[in-house]
Amino acid sequence: MEQTLKKLVAVILLAAGLAVSAAPVLAASPLVENAKNNCVVGEQADGYLGVVTGADASEALRREVRDINQQRKAAYANLARRNGVTIEVTAALTAEKLMNQAGPGQCVRLESGEWVKR
Numbered sequence: 001m002e003q004t005l006k007k008l009v010a011v012i013l014l015a016a017g018l019a020v021s022a023a024p025v026l027a028a029s030p031l032v033e034n035a036k037n038n039c040v041v042g043e044q045a046d047g048y049l050g051v052v053t054g055a056d057a058s059e060a061l062r063r064e065v066r067d068i069n070q071q072r073k074a075a076y077a078n079l080a081r082r083n084g085v086t087i088e089v090t091a092a093l094t095a096e097k098l099m100n101q102a103g104p105g106q107c108v109r110l111e112s113g114e115w116v117k118r
Helices: 002-026 030-037 059-083 087-100
Strands: 041-044 049-051 107-109 115-117
Touching: 030 041, 030 059, 041 087, 049 059, 059 087
Parallel strands: 041 107
Antiparallel strands: 041 049, 107 115
């Protein structure tokens, strides 16, 4: 019971401080921001960026998405370690925030795998 309570408190603290702690990693380049605005790239329920199914993404854009996702994974690992939770919990909390912040015309990928345009 005490272990569960500790994890719950860690998750709450993680959620509260996540936006500030991970902000530099979550920032995207103009290339990625443009792709997000054109529904070529979108936020996914797993906390990572993805190329929208059927979208025409250049190799440079795909490389940028991979780089951002690697940076996110490192940030998630660091936050998870500090808060005593898994990387997946950290990524999921971040994903929820990022998906909720998606603007009109941007796409997000739901847990079901379906891409939805906002």
